[in-house]
């Protein structure tokens with residue numbers, strides 16, 4: 323008997339026992355490999371299953387595949403973003419000064435992922451009675467290390483832009499939508515914005531600026547509750563809670579695309595003109 327035949331007979335024999343005598347075939351690997359089972363998120367017993375988007379739930383993916391791993395990471399990320407443990411910072415709403423406000427939220431852990439990876443929160447800095455507030459997106463590595471907004475290359479460019487329209491950093495107030503650095507400088511997640519934007523709104527309520535300059539799409543869209551792209555929002559004034567607001571490109575975007583410097587220059591000149599008029603009136 324040939325070796326091949328012997329193996330085939332053995333396989334058939336084991337299959338027979340498995341099928342008819344409930345015999346536990348331990349050498350499953352002898353069987354022809356079955357197709358990978360199709361995996362559905364409906365089978366996953368996750369406590370926070372409801373946080374997975376409908377699209378994701380309906381998607382059929384195979385365990386072990388690259389796509390599966392990516393989705394798995396996404397779920398973990400989402401769980402971390404969505405988890406909002408009760409913090410002991412509820413009294414931040416009644417703080418009397420920006421300094422006190424910052425101290426109250428400095429250990430905020432509403433976004434577990436960001437709270438676990440940041441060095442410190444970047445609350446904002448500048449004149450607490452400023453007429454002008456600049457709102458950006460989120461801290462980067464330099465900001466996270468120093469605890470100050472706009473201190474890297476983009477920050478230097480912002481300082482130069484302000485200087486070009488006769489403002490100093492000290493006379494304005496600078497802050498971001500998110501107070502913590504997203505890992506790898508990724509975009510803020512929607513839930514992170516939801517978690518953090520009340521702090522920004524309260525800052526603006528306390529400072530009561532005459533004008534706001536929103537730099538970048540995230541700042542503009544968050545303050546205006548808009549989904550319009552930045553290209554459509556820039557170049558004109560909007561109103562945020564009765565405060566005039568100009569939208570322009572984020573300095574980091576200008577570093578990547580110098581073609582946006584001219585429209586930015588036009589925006590900030592309009593901004594300065596409006597400021598002069600408001601101050602005179």
Ligand code: SF4
Nearest residue numbers: 430433501502517518
């Ligand atoms: S990003 Fe804002 S809400 Fe989220 S942990 Fe940091 S301070 Fe808290």
